[in-house]
Amino acid sequence: MAGRINDEDVKAVRDAVPIDAVVAEYLQLRPAGGGNLKGLCPFHDEKSPSFHVSPSKGLYHCFGCQAGGDTLDFVMKVDHLSFSEAVERLASQAGITLRYEEGGYAPGRQQGERIRLVQAHKAAAAFYTERLDSPEAETGRRFLAERGFDSGAAAHFGVGYAPAGWDHLTRFLRGKGFSDKELILAGLAQESRNGRPIDRFRGRLMWPVRDITGEVVGFGARRLREDDNGPKYLNTPETAIYHKSQVLYGIDLAKREIAKTGRAVVVEGYTDVMACHLAGITGAIATCGTAFGGEHIKILRRLLMDNSRSEVVFTFDGDAAGQKAALRAFEDDQKFAARTSIAITPGGMDPCELRLAEGDEAVRGLVEGRSPLFEFAIRSVTGQHNLDTAEGRAAALEEAAPIVARIKDGSIQHQYAVRLAGMLGILDTEFVVRRVGQLARRLRERGGAPEGGPRYRGGHPAGASAVPVAPGPVPGGPRLDLRTPRLRAERELLKLALQFPQLVAPLFDAYGADEFTAAPYAAVRQAIEKAGGVERADGEYLVRVRAAAPDDTMRSMITELSVEPLMTPREPDEMYAGEFLVKVRLEAVNRRIAELRSTFERLVSSGDEKQTAVSQELWTLEQYGRALRDRGAAALWS
Numbered sequence: 001m002a003g004r005i006n007d008e009d010v011k012a013v014r015d016a017v018p019i020d021a022v023v024a025e026y027l028q029l030r031p032a033g034g035g036n037l038k039g040l041c042p043f044h045d046e047k048s049p050s051f052h053v054s055p056s057k058g059l060y061h062c063f064g065c066q067a068g069g070d071t072l073d074f075v076m077k078v079d080h081l082s083f084s085e086a087v088e089r090l091a092s093q094a095g096i097t098l099r100y101e102e103g104g105y106a107p108g109r110q111q112g113e114r115i116r117l118v119q120a121h122k123a124a125a126a127f128y129t130e131r132l133d134s135p136e137a138e139t140g141r142r143f144l145a146e147r148g149f150d151s152g153a154a155a156h157f158g159v160g161y162a163p164a165g166w167d168h169l170t171r172f173l174r175g176k177g178f179s180d181k182e183l184i185l186a187g188l189a190q191e192s193r194n195g196r197p198i199d200r201f202r203g204r205l206m207w208p209v210r211d212i213t214g215e216v217v218g219f220g221a222r223r224l225r226e227d228d229n230g231p232k233y234l235n236t237p238e239t240a241i242y243h244k245s246q247v248l249y250g251i252d253l254a255k256r257e258i259a260k261t262g263r264a265v266v267v268e269g270y271t272d273v274m275a276c277h278l279a280g281i282t283g284a285i286a287t288c289g290t291a292f293g294g295e296h297i298k299i300l301r302r303l304l305m306d307n308s309r310s311e312v313v314f315t316f317d318g319d320a321a322g323q324k325a326a327l328r329a330f331e332d333d334q335k336f337a338a339r340t341s342i343a344i345t346p347g348g349m350d351p352c353e354l355r356l357a358e359g360d361e362a363v364r365g366l367v368e369g370r371s372p373l374f375e376f377a378i379r380s381v382t383g384q385h386n387l388d389t390a391e392g393r394a395a396a397l398e399e400a401a402p403i404v405a406r407i408k409d410g411s412i413q414h415q416y417a418v419r420l421a422g423m424l425g426i427l428d429t430e431f432v433v434r435r436v437g438q439l440a441r442r443l444r445e446r447g448g449a450p451e452g453g454p455r456y457r458g459g460h461p462a463g464a465s466a467v468p469v470a471p472g473p474v475p476g477g478p479r480l481d482l483r484t485p486r487l488r489a490e491r492e493l494l495k496l497a498l499q500f501p502q503l504v505a506p507l508f509d510a511y512g513a514d515e516f517t518a519a520p521y522a523a524v525r526q527a528i529e530k531a532g533g534v535e536r537a538d539g540e541y542l543v544r545v546r547a548a549a550p551d552d553t554m555r556s557m558i559t560e561l562s563v564e565p566l567m568t569p570r571e572p573d574e575m576y577a578g579e580f581l582v583k584v585r586l587e588a589v590n591r592r593i594a595e596l597r598s599t600f601e602r603l604v605s606s607g608d609e610k611q612t613a614v615s616q617e618l619w620t621l622e623q624y625g626r627a628l629r630d631r632g633a634a635a636l637w638s
Contacts, residue, residue, distance in 0.1 A: 004100065005084055005087055005098055006099040006101060009087075009091070009099055012096055013072075013087055013090045013094060013098075014058065014071055014072065014543075015539075016094040016096060017071055017090045017093060017094050018055055018058075018071075019053060019054075019058050019059065019070065019071040019074065020037055020053050022071050022074060023037075023039070023060060023074060025212055025213040025214075025255075026042050026078055026302065027039040027040055027042055027051070027302035027303065028040075028259040028302065028303050028304070028305050029053060030049075030305065032565065033565050033569070034565045035054070035055065035056055036053060036054050036565060037052070037053045037054075037055065038050070038051060039051050039053075039302065039305065040301060040305060041062040041065060041067070042302055043062060043065055043077065043078070044065040045298070046064050050064040051064070052565075054499075054562060057498075057563065058070050058071060058542070059559050060073075060074055060559075061556075061559045061563040066556055067556075068556050068559035068560055069546075069556075069559055070543070070546075072086045072087060072090070075089060079114070081115075085113075085114055088115050113182075113185070113240060114241055116178070116182055117182065117186045117239065117240060117241050118217065118241060120182055120183065120188060121188070121208075121215075121216040121219075121241075122216050125216045125219075127160070127169055127172050127173075128160025128161055128162055128206040128208075128219075129159070129160040131160060131161045131162070131163055131168075132154060132160050134163070136161070136163060136164065137161035139224045140205040140224055143222070144159065147271055147275075147352055147356060148275070148355055148356045149271075149278075157207065157270075157277075158207075158208045159207055159208075160205075160206040160208070161204075162199065162201040162203065162204045163202065164225070165199070165202065166192075166199060167189075167198050169188060169199045169201070170183060170188075170199055173188065180197045183197055184197060185240065186241075187200060187237045187239045187242065200234075200236075201234065203224060204221035204228070204234065205221065205222040205224055206219050206220070206222075207219065207220040207222075209236070209242070209288055211247060211251070211252070212251050212252060214252040215241075217239075217241045218236030218239070218244075218247065218288070219235070220234075220249065220270055220288055221234045222270075233289065235288055235289040244287070244289055244290045245290055245293055245295045246296075246299070247288055248285040248286065248288075249273055249285060249287070250273040250277070250284060250285045250286060251285050253277065253282065254277075254283045254284060257283040258283045258285075258300070258304065261283060262304060262311065263310065263311045263313065264285060264300050264303070264304065264311075265281055265283050265313045265343075266284075266286065266287075266292060266312060266313065266315065267284050267285070267315050267350070268286060268315070268316070269286055269350065269352070272286060272315070272350050272352050273286045275352040275354075275355040275356075276363060279351075279360035279361075279363035279364055280363075281364060281367055300312060311339045311340070312339070312340050312341070313340075313341045313342070313367055313370050314340065314341070314342050314373065315342075315343045315344075315345060315350075315366065315367070316344060316345070340372070340373040340374075341370040341371060341373055342370060342376045343366050343367055343370040343371075345366060346366075351363050374403055374406070374407055375416070377403050378404065378416070378420060378423070379423075381399045381403065382396045382424065384396075384399075385399075387424060387425055393425060393426060396424055397420070397435065400420055400424075401417075401420070401435050402439050404417050405436050405443055406440075413436065413440065414436075416436075417433045417436040417437075418432070420432055420436070487517065487518050487521070488567075489583035489584050489587065490517065490518060490521045491561070492566065492567055492580045493508070493581065493583075494516075494525070494561050495561050495562075495564060496577050496580060497534055498528070498545065498558065498561050498562045499562060499566070500577065501535075501537035502534075503573070503574055503576075503577035504577050504581060505533075505534040505535045505537070506533075507633075507636050507637075508533070508534045509529070509535055511525065511584065511585070513525045513526050515584055515585065515588040516584070517587075520554065523550060523554050524549075524554065524557060524558055526548075527545050527549050527554065530548035531544035531548045532544065542558075542562055546558050574633075579632070581633055582628055582636065589621055589625045590625060592621055593618065593621050593622060593625065596617060596621065597618065599614055600614045600615060600618060
């Protein structure tokens, strides 16, 4: 059984890999103020970014779904890894050798299954790449050359060759320490009729398929030999690390360009991606043996940030199959906030063939000459009807009007309604506009609230200024709304204590948990105390506070408060911190004064001798409250 990873090594991994660098491998981040970053949450669908990252704290928190934690928590959740697998993965990236408490340095058998499968694919990719230079791979090199790809292009995309023998890769990976079971689980080998493992890919040109972080998770293999009775393209089967509906070929190379320019170009094959990138369209990607679908959309949305100025360009062949694929893509148009466009290749050529025939400029021109996808859809639908007859025009209107009604931008929708009337030859333009508007209203009514967005009380949108509802119900009572103005000062003081402990030290450590009226806030105060208080804040301060939380709910609350922006737009200072130290203390004093007044009245009416002591305490607190109001934070030191 694997030993426990040394605590010092875990800390070294956390310190060595910045959380913003890790998160940026999966989604686009932009400034959120106060040194924080924000983006679309990778754990739930949302329309506006509520996922915040604090590089200085090493924490993330989503104000929509309440997911949060540190770098290791993020990697565990986004890639479905165990704690040790997440540590091992980040340690590998940082070049840190891990030690295990029960016996030295980590041998390969101690590593998690997913890590092992990724490592097997990495070794296989290197094996295939090296074999591309072998005499046997001449047919593969010729295939690439005939399509305009030299050795440099092959190396850039990691293209390789799988030898034609039964078990070349299997024997190679066994020599690297991988078991037959691991090779079969990885989809790199398969059982033969006699039960022995053989290579899945043989005598084929190989394209490594990488996830968004750049890890090889699968392969696409192109048939080269006439005696190969398999499919033209053979892909990795579904495995623990490869799901074809969730991978996009070229995304590791294209992600920065997509995020930078706000444009993704979707093509149909591996060679098309290569042709586009070499022609300067470096935001090109392709699906792997499946139609472009919902999971692919989620990947692009996180890179495009759902900016309405962003764009997704689909390229399709001009034949009937290409047109059908384009219309299928249009069905997903509403899932993007970005504009969707289409570029139809001339003469039925794909981008690879177009580059070979007419050069890089023609490929760039193809993308630049794109047209809106809904325009293509409208023309495709209306072209199926006889517009010379009244019946044909009416039928075309009923089929095309719903397409126009789905256009998000109201002004563009109106323009296309007018254009549709002209395309159909209907003189009563207003009739067409009214019909489109009627359908658009029905769509809005049927659609209801935006899908997947975070829910806030009081109608507040997601964003830095919105303070979310407490995570989970309060035992024994209704759900506690932590956004109420009554609790605002307590929340802000806790945020200061977690994010800027030096500004509230040492005074904050003298505050009791009972000075925080919301039970979750009192629990956070206790966790800070258990972690040594604000005076002991250092590089591991937040790690200690989160570790002191009684459960995952409170740990999530601490992460949330550590990441949430302060209410002030400027850099907080001691004066700002003093303001909330005073507010929380004054509210606690006022609550105690109210209790004592009630007690004093009761004692007076009963003639109890304790009324003198209560009166003295009441007088002292009233003086203290007056000093807090008059002198502010200075009164806290007296």
